[in-house]
Amino acid sequence: xxxxxxxxxxxxxxxxxxxxxxxxxxxEFNAPANAHVCPVCAxxxxxxxxxxxxxxxxxxxxxxALDCKVNLRSVFARKNYFYPDLxxxxxxxxxxxxxxxxxxxxxxxxxxxxRVGITRIHMEEDAGKSVHAQGYSLVNLNRAATPLIEIVSxxxxxxxxxxxxxxxxxxxxxxxxxxxxxxxxxxxxxxxTQLIQSGGQVLQETRTYDSxxxxxxxxxxxxxxxxxxxxxxxxxxxxxxxxxxLETVRSKLPELPDQKRDRFIAxxxxxxxxxxxxxxSRKLAEFFEVAVSRCGNAKAVSNWxxxxxxxxxxxxxxxxxxxxxxxxxxxxxxxxIDAGTISNTIAKTxxxxxxxxxxxxxxxxxxxxxxxxxxxxxxxxxxxxxxxGNAGQVAEYRSGKDKLMGFFVGQVMKQMGGKANPGVVxxxxxxxxxxxx
Numbered sequence: 353x354x355x356x357x358x359x360x361x362x363x364x365x366x367x368x369x370x371x372x373x374x375x376x377x378x379x380e381f382n383a384p385a386n387a388h389v390c391p392v393c394a395x396x397x398x399x400x401x402x403x404x405x406x407x408x409x410x411x412x413x414x415x416x417a418l419d420c421k422v423n424l425r426s427v428f429a430r431k432n433y434f435y436p437d438l439x440x441x442x443x444x445x446x447x448x449x450x451x452x453x454x455x456x457x458x459x460x461x462x463x464x465x466x467r468v469g470i471t472r473i474h475m476e477e478d479a480g481k482s483v484h485a486q487g488y489s490l491v492n493l494n495r496a497a498t499p500l501i502e503i504v505s506x507x508x509x510x511x512x513x514x515x516x517x518x519x520x521x522x523x524x525x526x527x528x529x530x531x532x533x534x535x536x537x538x539x540x541x542x543x544x545t546q547l548i549q550s551g552g553q554v555l556q557e558t559r560t561y562d563s564x565x566x567x568x569x570x571x572x573x574x575x576x577x578x579x580x581x582x583x584x585x586x587x588x589x590x591x592x593x594x595x596x597x598l599e600t601v602r603s604k605l606p607e608l609p610d611q612k613r614d615r616f617i618a619x620x621x622x623x624x625x626x627x628x629x630x631x632x633s634r635k636l637a638e639f640f641e642v643a644v645s646r647c648g649n650a651k652a653v654s655n656w657x658x659x660x661x662x663x664x665x666x667x668x669x670x671x672x673x674x675x676x677x678x679x680x681x682x683x684x685x686x687x688x689i690d691a692g693t694i695s696n697t698i699a700k701t702x703x704x705x706x707x708x709x710x711x712x713x714x715x716x717x718x719x720x721x722x723x724x725x726x727x728x729x730x731x732x733x734x735x736x737x738x739x740x741g742n743a744g745q746v747a748e749y750r751s752g753k754d755k756l757m758g759f760f761v762g763q764v765m766k767q768m769g770g771k772a773n774p775g776v777v778x779x780x781x782x783x784x785x786x787x788x789x
Contacts, residue, residue, distance in 0.1 A: 353549070355541075355545050355548070356510065357509075357510055357511060357537075357541050358507045358509075358510070359507060359509035359510065359511075359514075359515055359537065360471075360504070360505050360506060360507035360508070360509065361503075361504075361505045361509065361515060361518065361519070362502055362503070362504050362505075363502070363503040363504075363505075363519070363522060364478075364500050364501075364502050365414070365500065365501050365502075365503065365522075366379075366478070366498060366499070366500055367406075367407045367410040367411065367499040367500065367501060368410065369404055369406045369407050369410065369499055370406075371404060371406075372388075372393055372404065372477075372496075372497040372498055372499065373401075373403070373404050373407055373444075373475070373476075373477045373497050373498065373499035373500075374392055374393070374401030374402060374403065374404070374444065374477065374497055375390050375392035375393050375401070375402070375497060376390070377389060377390050377392075377393055377497070379498050379499075383494055385490070385492040385494065386492055386493055386494060387494060388494045389493045389494065389496070392497070393439075393493065393496045393497040394439050394493055394496070395439035395440035395441070395496075400587050401444065401585075401587055401588060403428075403588060403591065404499060407475065407499040408451075408475070408591065408593075409601055409604075410499075410501075411451050411452075411473065411475050411501050412451070412452075412593070412597075412598065412601040413601055413604070413605055414473055414501055414503070415451060415452035415455065415473055416598075416601065416602055416605060417605060417608055418455035418456065418457055418470050418473070418503070419455045419456055419470075420452035420453060420454060420455030420470055420472075420473060421452060421453055421454045421455070422451065422452045422593060422598060423449060423450065423451060423452060423453065423593075424592065424593045424594070424595070424598075425449065425590050425591070425592055425593075426446060426449050426450055426451045426452075426590065426591045426593075427446065427447075427448075427449040427584055427585075427590050427591070428444055428445070428446055428475075428584070428585040428588045428591070429444075429445055429446060429447040429448075429582045429583060429584055429585055430442045430443070430444060430445075430582065430583055430584075430585050431443045431444075431445045431447070431476075431580045431582055432580055432581045432582075433579075433580055435479055435482075436482055436489065436491055437479050437480035437481055437482045437491045437492075437493070437496065438479045438480070438496075439480065439493060439496060443476060443477060443479065444476065444477050444497075444585055444588070445474060445475070445476035445477070445502075446474035446475055446476065447474075447582040448582075449590075450472045450473060450474035450475075451473060451474060451475055451591065451593075452472065452473050453470075453471065453472045453473075454469075454470070454471075454472075455469070455470035455473070456468065456469050456470055457470060457505075457518060457521060457522065458521075458610065459514065459517040459518050459521050459632070460517060460628045460629065460632050461511075461513055461514050461517050463625065465628075466508075466514065467508070468505055468506065468508045468509060468514075468518055469505065469506030469508050470503065470504070470505055470506070471504040471505060471506050472504050473501050473502065473503050473504070474501065474502055474504075475499065475500070475501055476500050476501075476502060477496070477497040477498065477499065477500065478495050478496065478497065478498040478499075478500050479495070479496060480492055480493040480494070480495050480496040481494070481495050503522065505518065511537075512533075512534035512535070512537035512538045512541070513534065515533060515534060515537050516530045516531070516533060516534045517632060519533060520632055520633040520634075521609055521632050521633070523609070523634040529563075529671065530671065531669050531671070532561060532563050533561075535561070535563070535566060536561035536568055539561070539566065539567060539568055540559070540568055543568065555573070556573070556574040556576075557570055557571070557572065557573050557574050558570075558571045558572050558573075558574050559571060609631045609632070609634075609637070610631075612631045612637055613627045613628055613630075613631040614627075616630065616631065616640075616650075620644065620650035620651075620654075621650060621651060622650055622651060622654040623654070626654045626657075626658050627654075629658065629662075630654065630657060630658075633672065635671065635672040635673045636657070636672050638679075639657070639672055639679045639682075640653055640654070640657055640679070641679075642679035642680065642683070643657075643679040643680075643682040643683045643686075644683070645683070646679065646680050646682075646683025646684065646687070647682075647683040647684070647686040647687045647690070649686050649690060652686045652689070652690070653682065653683070653686060656682060656685075656686070656703065657682075660700065660703050660704075660707075661677075661682075661703075661707070664704070664707050675707065675710075676706075676707070676708065676709055676710030677706045677707050677710050678710065681706050681710070681711075681712060681713055682703075682706070684712065684713050684714065685699060685702060685703060685706065685713040688713060688714065688717070692724060692726065692773055692775070693717070693723065693724055694717055694722060694723065694724045695724050695765075695770060695771065695772070695773065695774055696774075697765065697770040698717075698722045698724065698770050698771060701720075701722065701770075702716050702717060702722065705720075722771065723771070724771055724772070724773050725768060725771045725772050725773065726772075726773040726776050728776065728780060730768070730772075731764070731768065731772050731773075731776055731777055731780055732780060732784075734764050734767035734768050734772065735760075735764055735777075735780055735781055735784050736784075737767060738760060738763040738764050738767060739760075739784060739785070742759075742760075742763065745759060745760070746785065749785055750785065750786065757778070757781065757782075760781050760785070761774065761777055761778060761781065764777050764781065765777065
């Protein structure tokens with residue numbers, strides 16, 4: 353029996369505000385435990401929440417970026433459940449009237465494009481953090497009421513690869529590893545398939561992924577919506593968004609991935625496929641733009657990124673921001689190639705060393721003695737050896753088999769350890785072989 357994975361994703365994203373969603377406490381990361389807590393976010397009786405306007409602006413930006421229909425009237429609700437680090441005994445979120453609905457995100461997977469629907473985006477507060485020790489637990493409320501949005505996709509995703517492409521294009525920061533998400537999904541596809549085939553039933557539950565063991569582990573049963581006893585938050589009036597506010601937020605939107613893709617094609621002249629892949633990841637697009645700014649050769653940067661860089665990242669199962677190599681260094685490498693300082697053959701060796709160590713390309717070339725040789729006398733000596741050792745191919749070339757030029761160039765480059773200037777080699781070979789082509 354064949355099975356088709358049907359996947360929907362719920363992504364929680366923290367909004368980059370300086371203060372919490374309903375109070376003035378700081379959202380500073382890594383502060384001492386319980387340093388940013390007040391009666392409001394600690395859930396003291398008699399306190400009232402006040403909505404953070406900047407959080408609303410950020411949520412609207414996400415809505416517009418994902419082509420959602422913004423609800424000009426949305427309502428906050430209480431979601432009732434107990435966590436030791438949820439001080440109020442309920443979470444303020446949105447339920448049946450979220451800030452926006454019905455959007456989409458177009459992703460690229462290999463050579464395919466696919467549209468993933470966005471069911472809704474709603475605003476909510478985060479819980480605190482429990483720190484577990486031997487025999488007891490401690491609670492840190494610094495994160496309590498930190499502003500979040502939850503982006504809920506339609507079940508349009510059909511593979512781990514599509515899920516990874518979706519997450520990368522969402523530009524979500526601080527996901528430990530998109531590859532871990534992909535591995536967790538692949539594991540679940542296999543686990544659930546085997547469970548069904550053996551006559552078992554897939555339970556609705558929350559599972560966590562153990563990246564060390566490569567398995568998912570059950571944490572708790574997943575509640576149904578009615579178990580949370582949602583009802584409108586009585587301490588917050590409905591959120592009303594004017595058309596004027598919406599247009600003001602729209603004017604503040606940064607360049608979106610698809611706009612960036614089209615600009616790279618139109619202004620930088622790189623192929624549409626290259627541009628789609630490069631702009632599918634925020635970090636990759638940033639790397640590309642910085643490298644181009646350092647060398648002015650967008651097509652060369654695109655070739656290196658699409659070829660050697662993505663090949664090595666895939667081989668090592670790493671993300672762009674895990675690399676030691678920086679975009680400045682790739683730009684410097686391409687400048688050296690364009691200036692004739694090193695050949696493309698040597699550049700591959702230098703690139704691999706840059707990728708491994710993050711070392712500057714000029715330092716690598718100097719340290720390993722890889723400077724390109726343009727000295728005609730040295731190249732002519734190598735050409736003479738190649739001609740002397742390949743009399744048959746010389747005769748064939750002179751009889752009209754021009755394609756053998758590539759053979760001779762390769763042999764000379766081999767004699768020179770890949771360091772000879774290919775342009776000079778070509779020119780001198782043509783003279784030596786008496787060819788005019």
